[in-house]
Amino acid sequence: MSFNNLDTLYRSVIMDHYKNPRNKGVLEGSLTVNMNxxxxxxxxxxxxxxxxxxxxxxxxxxxxxxxxxSSASMMTQAIKGKTVEEALTLSKTFSDMIQGKDYxxxxxxxxxxxxxxxxxxxxxxxxxxxxxxxxxxxVNEGI
Numbered sequence: 592m593s594f595n596n597l598d599t600l601y602r603s604v605i606m607d608h609y610k611n612p613r614n615k616g617v618l619e620g621s622l623t624v625n626m627n628x629x630x631x632x633x634x635x636x637x638x639x640x641x642x643x644x645x646x647x648x649x650x651x652x653x654x655x656x657x658x659x660x661s662s663a664s665m666m667t668q669a670i671k672g673k674t675v676e677e678a679l680t681l682s683k684t685f686s687d688m689i690q691g692k693d694y695x696x697x698x699x700x701x702x703x704x705x706x707x708x709x710x711x712x713x714x715x716x717x718x719x720x721x722x723x724x725x726x727x728x729x730v731n732e733g734i
Contacts, residue, residue, distance in 0.1 A: 604705035608661035613668045616650040624729040628717050633659040637667075637725040641733055646670045646678055651722060658706070658715050663722035665703045675730045682723045689719050 618638040627634035633655030640648040649671055651663045666685075670678040685703060687694035691710035709719045 598708065601705040601708060604702050605657060605661045608664040608702065609657040612651075612660060612664040614650045614664065614671070615652065617652055618648055618650050621648075622729045622733040624725040624732075626721055626725040626728070628655070628659070628721050630714070630717060631656060631659075633718055633721050635659070635663055635722050635725055637663070637722060637729060639726070639729050639733070641675060641730060644675050646673055646675065646730075649726075651725075655721070656715075656718050658709060659718040659721050662703075662706055662719045665701075665706070666722045666726060669701065669703055670726060678726060678730060682727055685723055686720060689716055 617636065618640050622639045622641060624637045624639075625635070626637070633653070635651055635653035635655070637651045638649065639646055649667045651667055653660065653663060666682075669681055673681065681698060681700075684694050684698050684700065685706075688700070688704070688707055689709055706719050709715050
């Protein structure tokens with residue numbers, strides 16, 4: 592597949608998550624993390640239900656650019672049902688990918704890989720990582 596076709600595919604995956612976010616909403620009585628990116632105004636409210644070291648459910652609400660909101664949608668999909676350790680490993684892999692570093696391809700990133708091109712736009716990295724930072728904060732404080 593040529594780079595242009597891949598770029599178009601990735602763009603459509605990002606826009607699909609932005610226009611049709613997965614796991615939108617709030618889980619009552621769960622771990623709650625509020626974070627924002629003052630640089631561009633993105634904000635997220637992430638709620639997670641973690642039981643016995645497993646992310647049973649997670650939802651988000653927020654507002655921001657397409658990168659920020661689609662990343663939150665992808666992240667909530669990816670960590671649901673995972674152990675906290677697996678979610679943190681996925682977050683580390685995502686962080687390496689988004690910064691243009693080498694990352695383990697042993698982990699299936701699925702739709703998340705569509706955000707790979709963000710590494711070419713350093714100002715947008717904080718947008719893409721906002722939800723992931725919220726998740727890390729939530730599981731680290733909630734354990």
